[in-house]
Amino acid sequence: MKKGIFLVTEKLHYKDNKLFFENIDLKTLVKTYKTPVYVYSKNQIIENYKNYDSALKDRAYLICYAMKANSNREILKIINGLGGGVDITSGGELYRALNAGIKPEKIVYAGVGKSEQEIIYAIKNKILIFNIESKEEAILINKVAGRYNKKVLVAVRVNPHVQTNTHSHISTGEEGTKFGIPINEVIDFFKFLSIQKYLDAKGLHFHIGSQITQINPFLAATKKVVSLIPKLRQIGIKIKYLDIGGGLGIKYKTEEPPTPVKLMKNLLKFVSKDLIIICEPGRYIIGNSGILVTKVLYHKTVGNKNFLIVDASMTDLIRPAFYGAYHNIVPIQVTDCFGENMDYYDIVGPVCETSDFLGKKRLLPNLENGDYLVVECAGAYGFSMSSNYNSRPKSAEIMVSENKFYKIRDREKYSDLVRKEIC
Numbered sequence: 001m002k003k004g005i006f007l008v009t010e011k012l013h014y015k016d017n018k019l020f021f022e023n024i025d026l027k028t029l030v031k032t033y034k035t036p037v038y039v040y041s042k043n044q045i046i047e048n049y050k051n052y053d054s055a056l057k058d059r060a061y062l063i064c065y066a067m068k069a070n071s072n073r074e075i076l077k078i079i080n081g082l083g084g085g086v087d088i089t090s091g092g093e094l095y096r097a098l099n100a101g102i103k104p105e106k107i108v109y110a111g112v113g114k115s116e117q118e119i120i121y122a123i124k125n126k127i128l129i130f131n132i133e134s135k136e137e138a139i140l141i142n143k144v145a146g147r148y149n150k151k152v153l154v155a156v157r158v159n160p161h162v163q164t165n166t167h168s169h170i171s172t173g174e175e176g177t178k179f180g181i182p183i184n185e186v187i188d189f190f191k192f193l194s195i196q197k198y199l200d201a202k203g204l205h206f207h208i209g210s211q212i213t214q215i216n217p218f219l220a221a222t223k224k225v226v227s228l229i230p231k232l233r234q235i236g237i238k239i240k241y242l243d244i245g246g247g248l249g250i251k252y253k254t255e256e257p258p259t260p261v262k263l264m265k266n267l268l269k270f271v272s273k274d275l276i277i278i279c280e281p282g283r284y285i286i287g288n289s290g291i292l293v294t295k296v297l298y299h300k301t302v303g304n305k306n307f308l309i310v311d312a313s314m315t316d317l318i319r320p321a322f323y324g325a326y327h328n329i330v331p332i333q334v335t336d337c338f339g340e341n342m343d344y345y346d347i348v349g350p351v352c353e354t355s356d357f358l359g360k361k362r363l364l365p366n367l368e369n370g371d372y373l374v375v376e377c378a379g380a381y382g383f384s385m386s387s388n389y390n391s392r393p394k395s396a397e398i399m400v401s402e403n404k405f406y407k408i409r410d411r412e413k414y415s416d417l418v419r420k421e422i423c
């Protein structure tokens with residue numbers, strides 16, 4: 001490894017001072033597709049999926065990739081090919097999933113604000129299960145299901161009131177968040193569901209947050225939620241599905257999250273074998289499978305601070321601006337006399353916001369304008385959270401697989417920016 005440079009992404013490596021992703025020389029790739037550009041490793045996606053698969057292999061289970069992490073249809077097709085389904089949070093995601101060939105019986109639907117139109121769309125397409133988050137939502141689903149004379153499978157999203165060690169913006173299972181039914185009200189909630197003619201309430205669901213790197217919060221939530229099962233049985237409700245959500249963290253810097261195998265080994269001890277387990281990993285599947293490549297535009301020194309101004313911004317990757325998230329940043333070309341010209345830089349984008357940065361105080365070699373940097377672990381909540389703010393076209397997306405690469409989304413053009421406007 002080059003002095004002062006470390007890589008966190010397994011599929012990245014330096015060879016002859018050049019950075020490769022799988023077997024692709026990134027410099028060749030950016031010459032073809034320009035920057036900023038997202039690049040994904042197909043084999044990393046497959047490995048990550050299989051890690052979940054092997055963690056659950058002794059059980060009846062379904063892996064529903066949380067597609068809000070990255071919803072490109074090529075990624076959904078890879079998941080589909082591996083036998084997975086998806087966790088959706090909107091009608092738009094349902095459209096994408098169906099369009100990519102995901103089977104409706106492998107689609108689960110969570111979210112606090114499902115509209116009537118979205119509920120109709122999901123019922124008509126016969127998705128597997130609705131994860132219900134409120135009484136009013138249950139009433140509406142029952143009404144719509146009645147209209148189509150269909151009995152709809154539902155689970156209750158439980159808020160288990162557990163604390164996580166993650167950023168407050170992505171913690172969803174603590175008391176007082178908008179998500180789920182407070183755990184102390186769940187039994188009554190099922191009583192209420194049992195009198196809804198068109199609802200078949202057979203599932204328990206929880207999702208306590210994202211980028212959780214310890215086993216304990218998952219364990220606490222699992223124990224609390226499964227403890228409801230005998231109580232529900234007493235009132236005649238038999239639970240068949242246990243959906244344990246997603247949220248498993250990845251290594252961005254020095255984190256050491258458990259593997260899916262280790263996590264499941266701990267959790268499944270408390271879960272009866274009669275239950276069908278659903279899990280909804282998002283970040284774990286795609287986070288370390290993706291990188292963002294960007295070009296150095298300018299250098300600027302203000303006082304004793306060095307800025308590297310690059311062509312990617314918060315419109316491409318909002319996580320640093322949004323939650324102060326850390327992404328490792330490395331050059332795609334290095335030299336042997338590295339380490340002598342290293343300095344600290346803030347890597348910032350062209351957008352007119354002070355929060356527009358990709359990394360702060362990063363030790364990097366002396367780069368020329370036109371050199372490239374790789375932002376690691378950008379696959380999850382990267383492109384899917386990108387925007388056109390400052391009228392910036394969204395970047396292209398490329399898939400690499402061993403020594404092949406192919407485009408999975410075109411770079412937007414200026415004309416795309418105004419296409420929907422009426423004037």
Ligand SMILES: *Cc1c(COP(=O)(O)O)cnc(C)c1O
Pocket residue numbers: 066068069087110111207209210211245246247248280281282283284380
């Ligand atoms: C976002 C979300 C997930 C995925 O979370 P990750 O941290 O990306 O694994 C799973 N389930 C639900 C309900 C979600 O909202």
